[in-house]
Amino acid sequence: MAGSDNQTLVTDVRPYGEGDAVNVLIRDGVVVEIGADLSADAEQTVDGRGGVLLPGFVDLHTHLREPGREDTETIETGSRAAALGGYTAVFAMANTDPVADTAVLTDHVWARGQKVGLVDVHPVGAVTVGLGGTQLAELGAMADGVAGVRMFSDDGKCVHDPLLMRRALEYARGLDVLIAQHAEEPRLTVGAVAHEGAAAARLGLAGWPRSAEESIVARDAILARDAGARVHICHASTAGTVELLRWAKAQGIAITAEVTPHHLFLDDSRLATYDPVNKVNPPLRESSDCAALRAALAEGVIDCVATDHAPHADQDKCCEFAVARPGMLGLQTALSVVVATMVAPADGAGTLDWRGVARVMSERPAQIVGLPDQGRPIEVGEPANLTVVDPDASWTVDATALVSIGRNSPFDGMELPARVRATLLRGRVTALDGAVVGR
Numbered sequence: 001m002a003g004s005d006n007q008t009l010v011t012d013v014r015p016y017g018e019g020d021a022v023n024v025l026i027r028d029g030v031v032v033e034i035g036a037d038l039s040a041d042a043e044q045t046v047d048g049r050g051g052v053l054l055p056g057f058v059d060l061h062t063h064l065r066e067p068g069r070e071d072t073e074t075i076e077t078g079s080r081a082a083a084l085g086g087y088t089a090v091f092a093m094a095n096t097d098p099v100a101d102t103a104v105l106t107d108h109v110w111a112r113g114q115k116v117g118l119v120d121v122h123p124v125g126a127v128t129v130g131l132g133g134t135q136l137a138e139l140g141a142m143a144d145g146v147a148g149v150r151m152f153s154d155d156g157k158c159v160h161d162p163l164l165m166r167r168a169l170e171y172a173r174g175l176d177v178l179i180a181q182h183a184e185e186p187r188l189t190v191g192a193v194a195h196e197g198a199a200a201a202r203l204g205l206a207g208w209p210r211s212a213e214e215s216i217v218a219r220d221a222i223l224a225r226d227a228g229a230r231v232h233i234c235h236a237s238t239a240g241t242v243e244l245l246r247w248a249k250a251q252g253i254a255i256t257a258e259v260t261p262h263h264l265f266l267d268d269s270r271l272a273t274y275d276p277v278n279k280v281n282p283p284l285r286e287s288s289d290c291a292a293l294r295a296a297l298a299e300g301v302i303d304c305v306a307t308d309h310a311p312h313a314d315q316d317k318c319c320e321f322a323v324a325r326p327g328m329l330g331l332q333t334a335l336s337v338v339v340a341t342m343v344a345p346a347d348g349a350g351t352l353d354w355r356g357v358a359r360v361m362s363e364r365p366a367q368i369v370g371l372p373d374q375g376r377p378i379e380v381g382e383p384a385n386l387t388v389v390d391p392d393a394s395w396t397v398d399a400t401a402l403v404s405i406g407r408n409s410p411f412d413g414m415e416l417p418a419r420v421r422a423t424l425l426r427g428r429v430t431a432l433d434g435a436v437v438g439r
């Protein structure tokens with residue numbers, strides 16, 4: 001008998017990895033029942049045996065390259081990677097070509113993401129026209145558009161003019177939107193390609209000092225304080241940034257921050273091969289920075305994990321280190337890297353449990369941008385944006401098997417723990433056992 005076509009049953013899962021396994025019934029995109037002996041005439045049943053049920057992941061920082069560089073990623077291929085990675089919402093950065101600095105473009109990105117239908121693709125609007133850093137973009141028009149843009153960033157570039165940043169924060173406060181800063185004082189990184197430290201010095205690579213990031217984090221915390229605005233720090237990468245965030249939060253400044261999976265895991269010892277797959281902005285730092293970032297994420301000084309998924313074409317990446325584009329793939333490996341660094345690290349000293357994973361990959365990101373239907377508790381009556389994780393799986397990353405068009409994964413060939421088994425967007429299965437499930 002055909003099942004009821006608006007119902008999905010997820011069986012034998014442990015919400016947040018706690019308690020006994022339960023079945024979860026979803027109807028019309030909403031969780032309607034959770035129970036041990038629950039059965040239902042559902043159209044689709046997801047066998048979650050042994051799985052941990054988490055709220056769907058939310059990525060505040062991804063590059064989908066459409067429009068302009070569809071040879072490296074499109075909204076469709078990026079959405080597929082997101083679904084396979086357990087994501088139900090992603091924020092697509094504005095550094096496309098043309099730049100997403102008008103409502104026409106941000107509304108287009110939103111509409112395209114909805115048409116693909118695998119993940120909610122929220123466009124990030126540019127702070128300045130063309131990411132030029134001299135003239136504010138029409139934040140209000142983008143916020144009022146169909147996409148309802150709620151986050152603005154010149155990511156890839158820093159809004160380095162302090163007066164312009166101040167104005168942006170003042171407007172953002174009025175519009176109740178978020179400015180996300182790529183913290184890099186450009187005068188301190190002219191020609192820089194790697195973290196300024198012993199490894200870069202040995203290899204003859206021009207250095208990107210920690211102070212380039214930290215000076216902007218400190219400045220923007222103070223500007224946000226005086227504007228009474230919220231500010232979000234993209235891809236925090238240094239131990240000093242952690243201390244500045246701790247200070248600013250203690251003052252009551254409305255500052256939040258993200259860390260990428262690669263900055264939690266990889267350090268500048270990776271540079272020794274000169275392989276440009278390890279080139280990224282901000283650069284891979286020292287192992288002491290990685291340790292500080294992990295501790296800050298566990299403690300909540302850093303709020304969340306964001307991928308900074310940055311696909312590039314072979315011709316832009318497989319070339320001399322100094323000229324290669326910075327950036328790494330992240331969507332399909334993020335959960336596994338978070339587990340490898342925070343939940344089940346090799347030394348056995350895990351600092352996050354599954355509830356903590358839900359906090360940093362789903363709840364906090366949704367709260368930071370104010371998404372009402374994401375990062376919600378797993379409870380009856382809540383929207384069924386959900387991810388089933390196999391905590392006992394292990395897999396070897398094969399960059400050629402990832403669904404992004406770019407192949408630039410620094411985790412290629414590594415064996416990583418845990419795997420996303422299923423992703424559900426408003427109750428509809430978008431990924432199952434490593435395959436995308438289309439509409």
Ligand SMILES: NC(=O)N[C@@H](CC(=O)O)C(=O)O
Pocket residue numbers: 063095155156157182279280281282308310311325326327328
């Ligand atoms: N994070 C990266 O290394 N790359 C980003 C932009 C940037 O921040 O340089 C990209 O768009 O490729």
